[in-house]
Amino acid sequence: MTIAEVSKKYDISADTLRYYERIGLMPPVPRTPGGIRDYDEESCGWIELMKCMRRAGVQIEALIEYVALFQKGDVTIDARKELLIEQRNQLVDRMAEMQESLDRLNDKIERYEQGLMTKEKLLQRMKQEREKEKAEVSDDE
Amino acid sequence: MTIAEVSKKYDISADTLRYYERIGLMPPVPRTPGGIRDYDEESCGWIELMKCMRRAGVQIEALIEYVALFQKGDVTIDARKELLIEQRNQLVDRMAEMQESLDRLNDKIERYEQGLMTKEKLLQRMKQEREKEKAEVSDDE
DNA sequence: GTAGCACCTGGAGTAAACTCCAGGTCAAGA
DNA sequence: TCTTGACCTGGAGTTTACTCCAGGTGCTAC
Secondary structure, three states: HHHHHHHHOOOOOOHHHHHHHHOOOOOOEEEEOOOOOOOHHHHHHHHHHHHHHHHHHOOOHHHHHEEEEEHHHHHHHHHHHHHHHHHHHHHHHHHHHHHHHHHHHHHHHHHHHHHOOOOHHHHHHHHHHHHHHHHHHHHHO | OOOOHHHHHHOOOOHHHHHHHHHOOOOOOEOOOOOOEEEOHHHHHHHHHHHHHHHHOOHHHHHHHHHHHHHHOOOHHHHHHHHHHHHHHHHHHHHHHHHHHHHHHHHHHHHHOOOOOOHHHHHHHHHHHHHHHHHHHHHHO
């Protein structure tokens, strides 16, 4: 498979695919005798994995380390497992934070829907009153 | 409240707090006659909201727009609601993607735990065989 | 009234993750 | 064989979201 085909298949630019290989986000891609990339099933597997992990916000740094360990063979299995567990934990944490934000967004939207906006209207009213007071003080001068 | 106190309270650097105000991620913070920021409840509310949204990955751009709309008053209520809904939808999408990655990570970890690594071992075996073949071809030369 | 520390502004610098470019090869068709 | 379009590499540029800095001002305590 050429880089253009892979680019289309996974919706990742050719530049990004070359970049990923160059920084070690995947093992070297097989080449034709002329030096042109010829992606095989394994390469595609790596691309798909990295696309998935990157979309989830896993740092490139960690993924590079994983690939490096993978390339060192079976002696690194424990280290790889630890790395994955660490990333999983971070992912779970991030998702929990996002859930909080989601709840909050939903709350806010609901309030807009009800035309209530209690908190904000209250705060605005408070602000307006403070400004009115200030204005009155100025008038007294 | 001084910027140092707010910084500590929300665990956001003073530089970031100034930056947030400067780019319009929150309305202007009240000042002392000397020009020093004096955060009130409302400012703190904005900071907390923005911290929450940013942690969830909401783009600063969208948040700036929200604040701008908010400052234009009640006529922008519909636009603000739409903006929030859009951000909520994006958040939901991102969380779904993250869940996919999480499932995948969990799968991988489980396979490491079982010492199976079926897919990868299979791929490696395939690769080794390809290389062996190549080596044999070379020997024939 | 001055030492010293927190705060101010505008602007430059940084990190992560791409993205683009120049100048050069490869390969398939006329 | 020549053209043309896809690919190559190394390196520079871009975007987002901060982070740092220089040079200056505002309080507070001696």
